[in-house]
Amino acid sequence: MKKVKILVFGILTTLFVLSFGIVNADYQSPIVNVVKAAAPAVVKIDVVVQTEVYIDPFIREFYKQFFGDIPRQFEESDSVGSGFIISKEGYIVTNYHVVEGAKKITVTLLNGDTYDAQYIGGDEELDIAVIKISPKKDLPVIELGDSDKLQIGEWAIAIGNPLGFQHAVTVGVISAVGRKIPKPDGSGYYTNLIQTDAAINPGNSGGPLLNIYGQVIGINTAIINPSQAMNIGFAIPINTAKRFINQIIATGKVEKAYLGVYVQTVTESLAKSLGLKVNKGVYVAQVEKGSPAEKAGIKEGDVITKLNGSYVELAEELTSLVRNYTPGTKVKVTLNRAGKEITVEVTLGTFPTQKTGSTAAKEFLNLKVSNITSDDRNKYKVPAGVEGVIVKESQNSYIKVGSVIWRISVNGYSYDIKDINSWNKVVENIKKGDYVGIFYYYNGVRSVFSLRY
Structure with a gap:
């Protein structure tokens, strides 16, 4: 009977x-x-990351009196991300935050081949990095597309390693372009991002966002917290990355552009008090002499509303947008001048701290500093009255990137820090055993960090 039922079912099917x-x-x-x-x-x-465990200087000094200096302490942690091969020589593009501080980088291909990778260089602000492997045989290479031609609604395909699950594929569409989101550390914004509903999860970072032709149109980099929304992911446009990839391969760094204006976000109160004719944009409080902005005719009192067609509403947003370009790039700046909309073409200049011939800052306490520029003041919200040197790299849990060091005391004697020259004169004379106080400004607060060197 059972065989008859199976036969009947097969005939019906x-x-x-x-x-x-x-x-x-x-x-x-x-x-x-x-x-x-x-x-x-x-x-x-x-990625294996090795970080130094911070020990409070007061605890260190107390311990040192009885037992000698505390050896440096380190701890290791593992993380996973994605990337894509752009050349037969083995160069791979990924996010900076994927490989930041890596002690060891291991790359695994789809066929299971593994390689030790070398960090070539990158930029934290752009969140772009390049690593390299030494291929044993011909490598597959991915084609780079044109993110300037994206249309909302076209297919978007993400390939990566979410939560370590290798080569997972998700599909969606381009939800929007030109998006901005705040950076996790509050130092500014990621700007001009691609938004997609193709599912992106931790581990997808650094992987490609592809169009229907198999070309890379973006680098997957961020998601909205899943507890707040689902399937809202962001990618860095590949055209932004293409401007800097060759620089990174050649020098390990990027050369960023600068505009040369001191700006403020236009608020309702600012607009009313100054009689501005617009209620959104970035107010130009000062134009640096000889800067690209001055040469293009931008004036104090102008309100910048767009840069290359992207709307600008926040001072930090303008800074981030400018740094998406390389020196020498011509951009169109739309501004409102006493109620009249004007568009000027600006040839962006070299970021001042990268100009040749400038005095190199001596590294001290794992702090790398530079002179303060208008872009720094805009990005880190440093008031005009605060002078000193600004911290660009730090491994100190107290003195963060964006801090302005304005005074250093050594064994009870205080020295004002005005620029790189005064910084160098002080730090190069600090000797082992000196008592040092670092006075710094960060996020509206003045603080001091003290230690015995």
């Missing part, structure tokens, strides 16, 4: 298929072809 047919029987999604072409060039990046 055959009759159903013959009667109605299979819908789209020969159809294959074009996404399958994209994955076949692109996935071999997408890699998994495993």
Whole structure:
């Protein structure tokens, strides 16, 4: 009886298929072809990060009196991200935050081949980095597309390693372009981002966002907290990365552009008090002499509303947008001058701290500093009255990037810090055993960090 039932079911199934047919029987999604072409060039990046454990200087000094100096303490942690191969020589593009501070980087290809990778360089602000492997054989390479031609609603395909699950594929559309989101440390904004609803999760960072032609249109970099919203992810436009990749490969760094204006976000109270004709934009409080802005005719009192077609509403946003370009790039700046909209073309200059011939700052206490520029004041909200040197790199849990060091005391004697020259004169004379106080300004607060050197 059981065999009869199975036979009857089979006959009915055959009759159903013959009667109605299979819908789209020969159809294959074009996404399958994209994955076949692109996935071999997408890699998994495993990173081991070694960080120094911070020991309070007061505890260190107390311990030292009885037992001698405390040896430096380190701890290791693991993380995973994604990347994509852009050349047969083994260069791989990823996010800076994926490989930041890496002690060891291991790359795994789709076929299972693994390589030790070398960090070539990158930039924290842009969140772009390049690493390199030494290939044993020909490597698959991914094609870079044109993110300036994106249209809202077109297909978006993400390939990466979410939560360590290798080469996972998600599909969605381009939800929006030109998005901005605040950086986690509050130092500014990621600007001009691509928004997509293709699912992006931790581990996807650094992986490619592809169009339907299998070309990279973005670098997956951030998501909205899943507890707040679902499937809202962001990618750095590939055209932004293309401006800097060759620089990174050649020098390990990026040369950023600068405009040369001191600006403030236009608020309702600012607009009313100054009689501005717009209630959104960035007010130009001062134009640096000889700067690209001055040469282009931008004046004090102007309100910048757009840069290359992207709306500008916050001072920090303007700074981030400018730094998405390289020196020598011509951009169109739209501004409102006494109620009249004007567009000027500006040839962006070299970021002042990177000009050749400038005095190099001596590193002290793992702090790397530079002279303060107008862009720094805008980005880190440093008032005009605060002078000193600004911290660009720090491994100190108290003195953060963006802090302005304005005074140093050594064994009870205080020295004002005005620029790199005065900084160098002080720190190069500090000797082992000296008592040192670092006076600094950060986020509206003046503080002091003290230690015995």
